[in-house]
Amino acid sequence: MTEFDQRFVLEFPQHADDGSGGRIETWQPLATVWARISPRSGVEAPVAQSLRSELTHEVVLRYRGELRPAMRLTAANRILEITAIFDGARPMRWPVCQCREVPLQ
Numbered sequence: 236m237t238e239f240d241q242r243f244v245l246e247f248p249q250h251a252d253d254g255s256g257g258r259i260e261t262w263q264p265l266a267t268v269w270a271r272i273s274p275r276s277g278v279e280a281p282v283a284q285s286l287r288s289e290l291t292h293e294v295v296l297r298y299r300g301e302l303r304p305a306m307r308l309t310a311a312n313r314i315l316e317i318t319a320i321f322d323g324a325r326p327m328r329w330p331v332c333q334c335r336e337v338p339l340q
Contacts, residue, residue: 239269243308262307270296290336298328308334
């Protein structure tokens, strides 16, 4: 088994009214976690006269009861949105997170 050699900050979304009838989304840190990351797929698609790439990854980390698909993992140079979580073992010990990498802006 590959080592847990990537350090990420697990973040959860927090929403607030923007005063104009909309909402502002901010991200709050929950914990620093060590993970194992494996690339899964990458595609490029034309969007608005340019190419947009999308990368997906599988990330394994130690079980955390508050872990949810709406969360994300961040590091200095990347953001990974958690889209799904699964683990065949019961109780869940090593959740596998399916993630989509978000381009840095």
